[in-house]
Amino acid sequence: MERSRVLLEAARIIREQREEIATLETINNGKSIFEARVDIDISWQCLEYYAGLAGSLAGEHIQLPGGSFGYTRREPLGVCAGIGAWNYPFQVACWKAAPALACGNAMVFKPSPFTPLTVVRLAEIFTEAGVPKGLFNVVQGGAATGQFLCHHPDVAKISFTGSVPTGIKIMGMAAKGIKPVTLELGGKSPLIIFSDCALENAVNGALMANFLTQGEVCCNGTRVFVERKILDVFTKEVVKRTQKIKIGDPLLEDTRMGALINRPHLDRVQGFIKQAKEQGAEVLCGGDLYVPDDPKLKNGYYMQPCVLGNCTDDMTCVKEEIFGPVMSILPFDTEEEVVERANNTKFGLAGGVFTRDIQKAHRVVAALKAGMCFINNYNISPVELPFGGYKASGFGRENGRAAMEYYSQLKTVCVEMGDVESVF
Ligand SMILES: NC(=O)c1ccc[n+]([C@@H]2O[C@H](COP(=O)([O-])OP(=O)(O)OC[C@H]3O[C@@H](n4cnc5c(N)ncnc54)[C@H](O)[C@@H]3O)[C@@H](O)[C@H]2O)c1
Numbered sequence: 001m002e003r004s005r006v007l008l009e010a011a012r013i014i015r016e017q018r019e020e021i022a023t024l025e026t027i028n029n030g031k032s033i034f035e036a037r038v039d040i041d042i043s044w045q046c047l048e049y050y051a052g053l054a055g056s057l058a059g060e061h062i063q064l065p066g067g068s069f070g071y072t073r074r075e076p077l078g079v080c081a082g083i084g085a086w087n088y089p090f091q092v093a094c095w096k097a098a099p100a101l102a103c104g105n106a107m108v109f110k111p112s113p114f115t116p117l118t119v120v121r122l123a124e125i126f127t128e129a130g131v132p133k134g135l136f137n138v139v140q141g142g143a144a145t146g147q148f149l150c151h152h153p154d155v156a157k158i159s160f161t162g163s164v165p166t167g168i169k170i171m172g173m174a175a176k177g178i179k180p181v182t183l184e185l186g187g188k189s190p191l192i193i194f195s196d197c198a199l200e201n202a203v204n205g206a207l208m209a210n211f212l213t214q215g216e217v218c219c220n221g222t223r224v225f226v227e228r229k230i231l232d233v234f235t236k237e238v239v240k241r242t243q244k245i246k247i248g249d250p251l252l253e254d255t256r257m258g259a260l261i262n263r264p265h266l267d268r269v270q271g272f273i274k275q276a277k278e279q280g281a282e283v284l285c286g287g288d289l290y291v292p293d294d295p296k297l298k299n300g301y302y303m304q305p306c307v308l309g310n311c312t313d314d315m316t317c318v319k320e321e322i323f324g325p326v327m328s329i330l331p332f333d334t335e336e337e338v339v340e341r342a343n344n345t346k347f348g349l350a351g352g353v354f355t356r357d358i359q360k361a362h363r364v365v366a367a368l369k370a371g372m373c374f375i376n377n378y379n380i381s382p383v384e385l386p387f388g389g390y391k392a393s394g395f396g397r398e399n400g401r402a403a404m405e406y407y408s409q410l411k412t413v414c415v416e417m418g419d420v421e422s423v424f
Contacts, residue, residue, distance in 0.1 A: 006129050021040050025090050028118050029261065057404065060072045066417060072412050077157045084109065104408075122136075158181045188345050189222065209224070335364065362375070
């Protein structure tokens with residue numbers, strides 16, 4: 001209950017300073033202030049949720065013959081290392097810190113060197129809220145700092161959010177110290193639009209699945225499979241809506257798409273579009289750099305959100321995670337076919353389906369090999385629901401009750417109520 005009170009106080013301070021933290025996050029990452037506010041809201045909700053669970057940590061009592069019994073205790077792991085990506089800096093830190101602290105661990109958090117700011121504010125807030133000194137720590141740095149944390153003998157667990165190649169290295173380092181890891185890695189998720197969907201919802205869903213945070217979202221549904229019967233009407237509407245997305249200064253109220261994280265990443269995203277064209281995809285809209293009118297923004301890393309048509313499953317833009325505002329549209333004819341194609345990927349983070357047929361919706365998500373599935377919506381993240389991947393998208397879960405298992409360990413105590421019967 002003491003941990004719970006401290007987490008609730010931290011949540012209260014975040015709510016109170018929402019505007020200031022959201023502004024800092026926009027400066028940190030380049031996403032629109034509109035979205036940064038949503039991230040901050042999800043962050044304090046996460047702290048409140050784990051504050052609620054902190055007092056519920058408990059074991060089991062198991063009866064044994066002759067009045068003997070056993071019981072289990074949920075104990076903290078110790079010092080947990082959190083290593084974060086740059087796309088949701090404050091939120092990722094809260095998703096890791098809240099269950100870690102609720103379970104009684106300490107955390108050393110390393111943000112991405114591209115977004116060092118807001119997690120420092122989080123550490124200050126924790127201190128103000130009454131978290132004991134040294135329990136939540138921030139270290140800045142890049143790969144070398146991350147490696148140091150993973151190898152450190154006092155670190156008991158590593159929770160990592162980032163790319164698959166780094167995830168592989170993290171798991172290798174953790175293996176050397178036999179440390180448990182949570183890996184939240186990349187994705188190339190399918191979004192399946194059946195012809196019996198509510199079209200406007202499906203269009204909204206496809207935009208939500210592709211263009212939040214400049215498309216730099218791990219669970220994005222970037223392979224949009226559309227039943228051929230509605231391909232034209234759906235595509236036309238998606239293109240029309242994509243062209244209307246307001247790009248520009250992320251601190252302006254009406255901006256809905258800010259700047260990508262840095263120049264190399266922008267070049268990389270542009271490279272994927274160039275390659276898509278070479279491989280036969282058609283750019284239906286966007287894809288070019290965007291230069292805002294405001295002269296002080298002219299060197300910003302802005303681009304126009306892009307919709308690709310004429311895509312096939314073997315194209316690079318359909319197989320690889322682009323991590324930018326690029327949607328690929330792929331027609332399909334039957335349920336069986338689309339499920340097979342949707343699962344034909346090394347990733348398994350998320351998936352979505354739009355249909356009015358409730359049986360079909362449940363049948364399809366049951367067949368999807370992905371950890372986070374959506375029916376008739378996409379990319380909402382209630383903290384009550386566990387989140388994490390299948391296959392190369394990683395393992396372990398954040399959020400929901402499930403995360404408590406990944407930040408605690410089980411001790412079994414066997415109690416003898418009779419005499420010891422020795423076999424010797
Ligand atoms: N599944 C999820 O929840 C989730 C959420 C956000 C982002 N992501 C993924 O993250 C990726 C983009 O983020 P990124 O470019 O920051 O990823 P990244 O793998 O380059 O870096 C992630 C973090 O790891 C650190 N790091 C890099 N090399 C390291 C090493 N050798 N040892 C230890 N730490 C090291 C970085 O400094 C950074 O803090 C995308 O693939 C995206 O899908 C996944």
